[in-house]
Amino acid sequence: MKILLLEDNPADAGLIKTLLERAGILSEFAVAADKSEFIEAITKNSFDVILADHRLPQFSSVEALKIIKDKNMDVIFILVTGTVSEEFAVSIIQQGADDYLLKNNLNRLPAAIIQSIERRKMQLAKKLAEEELKTSREQLRQLFFHTQNIREEERARIAREIHDELGQQLTGLKMDVFWLNKKLNPVDAEVKEKIAGMIGLIDSTVRSVRKISSDLRPGILDDLGLIAALDWQSSEFEKRTEIECKFHSETNEQNFEKDLATNIFRIFQETLTNVARHAQATKINSMLEQDNEMIVLTINDNGKGFDQKQIPKKNTLGIIGMGERAMMMGGELKINSTPGKGTTTILKVPLRIETTPLKN
Ligand SMILES: Nc1ncnc2c1ncn2[C@@H]1O[C@H](COP(=O)(O)OP(=O)(O)OP(=O)(O)O)[C@@H](O)[C@H]1O
Numbered sequence: 233m234k235i236l237l238l239e240d241n242p243a244d245a246g247l248i249k250t251l252l253e254r255a256g257i258l259s260e261f262a263v264a265a266d267k268s269e270f271i272e273a274i275t276k277n278s279f280d281v282i283l284a285d286h287r288l289p290q291f292s293s294v295e296a297l298k299i300i301k302d303k304n305m306d307v308i309f310i311l312v313t314g315t316v317s318e319e320f321a322v323s324i325i326q327q328g329a330d331d332y333l334l335k336n337n338l339n340r341l342p343a344a345i346i347q348s349i350e351r352r353k354m355q356l357a358k359k360l361a362e363e364e365l366k367t368s369r370e371q372l373r374q375l376f377f378h379t380q381n382i383r384e385e386e387r388a389r390i391a392r393e394i395h396d397e398l399g400q401q402l403t404g405l406k407m408d409v410f411w412l413n414k415k416l417n418p419v420d421a422e423v424k425e426k427i428a429g430m431i432g433l434i435d436s437t438v439r440s441v442r443k444i445s446s447d448l449r450p451g452i453l454d455d456l457g458l459i460a461a462l463d464w465q466s467s468e469f470e471k472r473t474e475i476e477c478k479f480h481s482e483t484n485e486q487n488f489e490k491d492l493a494t495n496i497f498r499i500f501q502e503t504l505t506n507v508a509r510h511a512q513a514t515k516i517n518s519m520l521e522q523d524n525e526m527i528v529l530t531i532n533d534n535g536k537g538f539d540q541k542q543i544p545k546k547n548t549l550g551i552i553g554m555g556e557r558a559m560m561m562g563g564e565l566k567i568n569s570t571p572g573k574g575t576t577t578i579l580k581v582p583l584r585i586e587t588t589p590l591k592n
């Protein structure tokens with residue numbers, strides 16, 4: 233090991249050198265007796281370990297440590313000193329020293345050096361593992377964003393195709409049946425009934441097509457915007473579940489950016505679905521409002537509530553997905569729930585306005 237000793241007492245320096253040689257851990261040894269020698273030594277050579285006496289004429293271990301830290305040098309720093317107070321020892325460790333040692337206990341020095349090196353190695357391994365974890369989390373998050381976007385585009389495309397193609401074809405079919413009905417002018421009651429039945433069937437197929445298409449992606453979101461879509465979703469939900477569902481908006485903003493609108497809408501849907509599935513609620517109140525540059529969606533149900541500490545154990549993805557969507561928009565999602573007292577979900581995201589004008 234290459235070791236630099238900051239020490240102005242030659243006798244102490246000699247003692248330490250002998251000790252290290254005996255321990256068999258020394259490959260190079262240098263002594264600096266003051267600040268300029270110290271700076272010269274660390275500039276010219278790279279050391280594995282610096283052993284520093286606390287007090288030297290016009291220089292100190294604290295200053296030496298600061299120089300090392302300022303230069304971002306990767307070197308073990310151990311204070312070796314005659315006397316030192318407990319507070320000082322703690323403070324120099326906090327400032328980044330690896331260890332400290334009293335001169336009357338020098339036998340511990342080789343072991344202290346080896347331990348410090350081991351500790352550094354472990355810290356480095358930990359840091360690397362943490363960085364790797366962070367990177368892979370970030371990659372997962374990006375993947376989530378990516379799949380969500382693709383899914384949304386895909387849904388929009390399929391919804392449009394189902395709506396436009398099937399819708400058109402069914403309308404054509406209905407017109408043809410009307411035409412036949414007129415041409416044949418059937419007298420036979422059975423035929424009349426059959427034709428009426430066919431028209432009824434076509435009408436209900438048209439309704440199914442519309443429903444499938446708007447379940448995939450409600451056209452109202454693209455045509456009339458977020459507020460209309462939330463309002464529509466709220467009354468659709470009420471019809472389907474018989475849970476009284478009220479929505480009201482306190483913002484006049486109309487031009488929400490498309491991704492923002494989609495994400496807020498999806499979070500709204502997911503929250504309503506959760507209420508229907510888990511809450512046993514009879515009422516939902518929701519509100520969209522603007523708070524400076526933030527847009528806030530609050531959804532409150534009067535259901536049975538739940539203990540959020542249990543969520544991680546459940547392995548479910550709904551709430552996690554909503555949180556990710558919120559993050560994706562640079563915002564956050566908070567859920568306040570107490571068993572027996574209902575649930576309130578609050579989504580807060582920075583408002584973003586569509587810069588390209590709407591189609592119409
Ligand atoms: N409004 C609510 N009222 C009561 N409990 C709720 C409510 N919302 C969520 N929960 C509880 O939180 C749990 C987690 O919700 P989350 O949406 O993450 O998963 P999930 O709905 O069970 O499944 P999925 O992953 O399909 O959404 C639910 O299983 C439920 O116990």
Ligand SMILES: [Mg+2]
Nearest residue numbers: 505506550551
């Ligand atoms: Mg859910």
